Every structure is written in C-alpha cells, then in structure tokens.
Amino acid sequence: MEKSSVFFSRNVERQAQIEICRSLQGVKVVKQGKYLGLPMIITKTNEQIFGFIRDKCQKTILNWRNTQLSQAEKEVLLKAVTMAMLTYAMSCFKLPVRLCKDVNSLIARFWWGEGKGKTKMHWVSWKKMTTAKKAGGLGFKDLQSFNKALLGKQIWRLLTCPNLLLSKVLRARYYPKTTLLSCELNGNALWIWKSLMSAREEVQRGARKQIENGKSTRIWEDAWMLEESKDDMEDAPLQWDGLQENGREY
Known part of the structure; x- marks a missing residue:
C-alpha cells in the first residue's frame, strides 16, 4: 500500500476523497504525473504530453553526431536504441501522427548525415527505408504501423x-x-x-x-x-x- 496512490477526477467531492483514502489505509492522492515513464492522465493536448518522447529521441541522436560512425553502426544504434525507446509507449497509447513524423525525420536526418551545418540529400524516401531488406529497403520500422x-x-x-x-x-x-x-x-x-x-x-x-x-x-x-x-x-x-x-x- 505504501507504493500505491489514487487519482480523483474533479467531479469527486473533497469529503468523498478523504473517506476513500481513509478506507484505503491512508493512500496518498496524486495529481498529474508519470508511471514507468508514461503520463498517468492523457488530456486532449496529447501531442504536448508525448512531446517528451520526441525530446528524448532528439537528445540521444544529438549525442551521437559528434562521433564518427559507419552506416552499419548508425543502423544498429537507430534500430536497437532509438526505436526501442518508443516501444513501451506505443504498446499503451496511440502516438500522435505529428510525433511519429517528427521522429521519422530525426532518424532520417541522422542516417544521411550533415555536412557544413546542413543536412545532406536524402537519396531515397522514408517509405523505401521502411521496406524490408529482402524487398530492397533498409528494414526500419514505420512508427505508425x-x-x-x-x-x-x-x-x-x-x-x-x-x-x-x-x-x-x-x-x-x-x-x-x-x-x-x-x-x-x-x-x-x-x-x-x-x-x-x-x-x-x-x-x-x-x-x-x-x-x-x-x-x-x-x-x-x-x-x-x-x-x-x-x-x-x-x-x-x-x-x-x-x-x-x-x-x-x-
């Protein structure tokens, strides 16, 4: 019970909240927060709430830009680290389409690299990159699918x-x-x-x-x-x- 907490909607009266907490052996009331890295309450502004996923992916990729990596090393990092960071959240919630596109763009820019502060040309589309290797693609996951x-x-x-x-x-x-x-x-x-x-x-x-x-x-x-x-x-x-x-x- 000491690891437990309870969340009430704004429709629950204050006295009812006190009685419920007392019956639950003094469980504490919690407001908006995170559990296992995910927000406990999702409001209509879900794109803002899930923004931490985009920020986390961006921070991780920025840390790799200062290192000399081959294309094979980039592929391993993107598939084993960046995309794995999204798996738990995607198992519970449908991520906004805009967020998925932003993460796809981050991955694509890192894959093709930068030169003189500018992003290099993307020689193939992201759809081609998400195609299976046996079909001529690179095997990256399409995040929405x-x-x-x-x-x-x-x-x-x-x-x-x-x-x-x-x-x-x-x-x-x-x-x-x-x-x-x-x-x-x-x-x-x-x-x-x-x-x-x-x-x-x-x-x-x-x-x-x-x-x-x-x-x-x-x-x-x-x-x-x-x-x-x-x-x-x-x-x-x-x-x-x-x-x-x-x-x-x-």
Missing part, C-alpha cells in the same frame, strides 16, 4: 486472457454486456481505450472464434470456425501490420 501492431497485440491479449486484472477492469468499464470486438467506442473514454480501439479493425480481420457451447457467438456477425477446422488453424500465423503471432483461438 508498428504502433498499431503493438496495440493490436494488447487487444489479442485481452481476448485470450480474460481473467487478467486489466481485462476485468476494462470489460467492466467499457463492454460489460457485449464483447471487445463489437462494443461501441464511448466519446468520453480514456485515451488508452481509444488507442486500443484504433487497432481493433486489424485484429478483427485475423481473429476467429472457436465454437464451444455457442452462447456468446452471434452466428451472422462473428467470424467463427468449426471444431474440425481447429487443427488446420493450429499452425497458421495471425498477422496484422507486420506483427506476427502464432495462430490461436479465443
């Missing part, structure tokens, strides 16, 4: 692990009487839920429901499979936007 893939992986986890605390909380809050793939998006939902819902369509295209007792299956709306087709799907990969997981049923 990678962001959507990571969020889709979280949706898949909610579907296949319904007994997790996170699954129970989100189900009670957003889809108590329906399913994750068919619930409607509430306009006043939290940013993390809106982020997850932005990747739902990609998961729906690859997911199939295994028929058991059939009580929760809508025969005309849900994508489902018969029991005898389970073995055929066992080794089939489920893919969306570059993310690949072993075929599973929910």
Whole structure:
C-alpha cells in the first residue's frame, strides 16, 4: 500500500476523497504525473504530453553526431536504441501522427548525415527505408504501423486472457454486456481505450472464434470456425501490420 496512490477526477467531492483514502489505509492522492515513464492522465493536448518522447529521441541522436560512425553502426544504434525507446509507449497509447513524423525525420536526418551545418540529400524516401531488406529497403520500422501492431497485440491479449486484472477492469468499464470486438467506442473514454480501439479493425480481420457451447457467438456477425477446422488453424500465423503471432483461438 505504501507504493500505491489514487487519482480523483474533479467531479469527486473533497469529503468523498478523504473517506476513500481513509478506507484505503491512508493512500496518498496524486495529481498529474508519470508511471514507468508514461503520463498517468492523457488530456486532449496529447501531442504536448508525448512531446517528451520526441525530446528524448532528439537528445540521444544529438549525442551521437559528434562521433564518427559507419552506416552499419548508425543502423544498429537507430534500430536497437532509438526505436526501442518508443516501444513501451506505443504498446499503451496511440502516438500522435505529428510525433511519429517528427521522429521519422530525426532518424532520417541522422542516417544521411550533415555536412557544413546542413543536412545532406536524402537519396531515397522514408517509405523505401521502411521496406524490408529482402524487398530492397533498409528494414526500419514505420512508427505508425508498428504502433498499431503493438496495440493490436494488447487487444489479442485481452481476448485470450480474460481473467487478467486489466481485462476485468476494462470489460467492466467499457463492454460489460457485449464483447471487445463489437462494443461501441464511448466519446468520453480514456485515451488508452481509444488507442486500443484504433487497432481493433486489424485484429478483427485475423481473429476467429472457436465454437464451444455457442452462447456468446452471434452466428451472422462473428467470424467463427468449426471444431474440425481447429487443427488446420493450429499452425497458421495471425498477422496484422507486420506483427506476427502464432495462430490461436479465443
């Protein structure tokens, strides 16, 4: 409990806050802050809140500019360090498009280098650089697609692990009487839920429901499979936007 804290919206009365904290063994009230490096509360100005990601990437790349690096060394640093810095945030939130473009520009400028204080010419487009190496590209991740893939992986986890605390909380809050793939998006939902819902369509295209007792299956709306087709799907990969997981049923 000493590591815990509670956040109240402005609609909760002061006396109610005191009583709740007292019932929680004196847990402290926290305002806007960060947990594991991410903001706890996302407001409408989400681009400003996620600006620390851009600043962190820019600071890291600036530290490398004073060193003589080959193209191979630059590739390793950009893929193993810079892009890895974004992975945790992209697993929880949908980053603003403007932020993704800014980080892509930082990576591209560092890759092509600078001469006499000016950025050198970019001989190929960023889209070509994000193409797989076997297709003639450089294998850099397209941040928007990678962001959507990571969020889709979280949706898949909610579907296949319904007994997790996170699954129970989100189900009670957003889809108590329906399913994750068919619930409607509430306009006043939290940013993390809106982020997850932005990747739902990609998961729906690859997911199939295994028929058991059939009580929760809508025969005309849900994508489902018969029991005898389970073995055929066992080794089939489920893919969306570059993310690949072993075929599973929910």
